[in-house]
Amino acid sequence: MYLNYLQEEFYGRPLIIADRELCESNIDNILKEAKNKDVALLVVGDPLGATTHTDMLLRAKQFEVKTQIVHNASIINAVSCCGLQLYNFGETISIPYWTETWKPDSFYDKIVQNFSRNLHTLCLLDIKVKEPTEESLTKKVRQYMDPKFMSVKEAASQLVQIIKRKPDTGITMDTIAVGLSRVGAPDQTIAVKSLREMQQCDLGPPLHSLVIPAPNLHPLELDYLAHFR
Amino acid sequence: MYLNYLQEEFYGRPLIIADRELCESNIDNILKEAKNKDVALLVVGDPLGATTHTDMLLRAKQFEVKTQIVHNASIINAVSCCGLQLYNFGETISIPYWTETWKPDSFYDKIVQNFSRNLHTLCLLDIKVKEPTEESLTKKVRQYMDPKFMSVKEAASQLVQIIKRKPDTGITMDTIAVGLSRVGAPDQTIAVKSLREMQQCDLGPPLHSLVIPAPNLHPLELDYLAHFR
Incomplete structure (x- = not known):
């Protein structure tokens, strides 16, 4: 749940793994970065079980950042x-x-x-x-x-x-x-x-x-x- | 959903992947085999979303076969x-x-x-x-x-x-x-x-x-x- 903010290579592409706390406090900066890099947000349970992430997806649309949801057990x-x-x-x-x-x-x-x-x-x-x-x-x-x-x-x-x-x-x-x-x-x-x-x-x-x-x-x-x- | 009945090696252990139809019609035979082999049942959605699989787990208990559930998005x-x-x-x-x-x-x-x-x-x-x-x-x-x-x-x-x-x-x-x-x-x-x-x-x-x-x-x-x- 509380991962660090990592910069990684993922199949040769730059990937940021952001933690939830960071996303809540700093989502706009992350979305700006997401224009050029892949950003993965790892959460516990289903990503859309909480309003926090629905809100993030709406912000991503404003920034014209494409998103993809991988559902999970919750x-x-x-x-x-x-x-x-x-x-x-x-x-x-x-x-x-x-x-x-x-x-x-x-x-x-x-x-x-x-x-x-x-x-x-x-x-x-x-x-x-x-x-x-x-x-x-x-x-x-x-x-x-x-x-x-x-x-x-x-x-x-x-x-x-x-x-x-x-x-x-x-x-x-x-x-x-x-x-x-x-x-x-x-x-x-x-x-x-x-x-x-x-x-x-x-x-x-x-x-x-x-x-x-x-x-x-x-x-x-x-x-x-x-x-x- | 409708996989064939496969006999595979999985990390060196025999593994049976059984499909749902087979499990419904032939669960007792599969449970007998499960005494010596690992059996994996792959399903769509959460394995316990339907009564079918709850019933199978109860049968497995009767056969003294250990089970493990891997939850999934549904x-x-x-x-x-x-x-x-x-x-x-x-x-x-x-x-x-x-x-x-x-x-x-x-x-x-x-x-x-x-x-x-x-x-x-x-x-x-x-x-x-x-x-x-x-x-x-x-x-x-x-x-x-x-x-x-x-x-x-x-x-x-x-x-x-x-x-x-x-x-x-x-x-x-x-x-x-x-x-x-x-x-x-x-x-x-x-x-x-x-x-x-x-x-x-x-x-x-x-x-x-x-x-x-x-x-x-x-x-x-x-x-x-x-x-x-």
Whole structure:
């Protein structure tokens, strides 16, 4: 994800491999260079999963720079490794890190809507990288917090707090959830537990994702999930 | 998609590359062979996008054959090439080929539900391969129809017929749709037109997909779609 800015030869043609951070802060300069050189931007997941890259492509058009997208697996489809069928997923949601004073829960209503339509919900979990510390915000030199990646455990715990605030949605602490970590890597882990139990479930290093399955599953989905209980 | 059954050496180890049809009809034999040899099954899209392969993995477990999944891009995420954001997609639906006597439209209600929740709908279009002809069903020797792949044009025309039967859903013939063909290939084509116009829109050879976007789009989605009008 955080590659350096490299100048390489690629089949005899000059090639720049740019990292995402550089592209966000310096995209115009890179696009100017791209008039004469090939530029490759390597990203995690599908290149168009995030608005950042759609925006870049629009800028490239303004600069009359030709672009080519090489699609890739992303968590949006690789989540199928838990055995839940892709066409039974509803809207994907994101669970943000809560703070002492900011505890949003609007994403929960979307989970409830999917659940009531018998659809699974893929919950993308918050990532904090390059977040300036509060103290450094007023200073000249920015200091950054250590990167933070929300775990399945933390996500389940936030969800349980919302369930207590919003009962009678059909989703309870005993609703089954699927925790996934490092999907696609050799040490990929999948756990199937109630949300209550998931609060204590350590799935190891990041990245983590959480799925709230539909209430009524296909027999094949049930068979497959049973292997991770 | 329809590879032959090959016996190859792969880094000095015996490797079988099996095609999907063979796997469906002959999976137990292949799993027996997989005890001593590496078997690779190549598929189009993400390997777990279809129940067929989930089922195979369960069978492999019964045979105590170790499996490894290599995820891949699939239309579920590559559809993002049209500029519509992946997390704004609702449930994916399939549009089947109608016959003279069989014209199901239950998928339309799902499009309407997504639309009313301001979500996009990816419509997967029907594929008919290895369909026996009606005459050959009673004969010993099966004869097969030519393969058929539903086009965006055909899908739009079926949708327009449903709209006439079911008005007042919010979706009309003037609702904008996105037609996509051969996503990921060098001759990939994207067209943005009303459903009425889409009935006349030829996007060339298969495979085709259709998207019914949400009624209220993000400014970036609008900017991006504008390039395909």
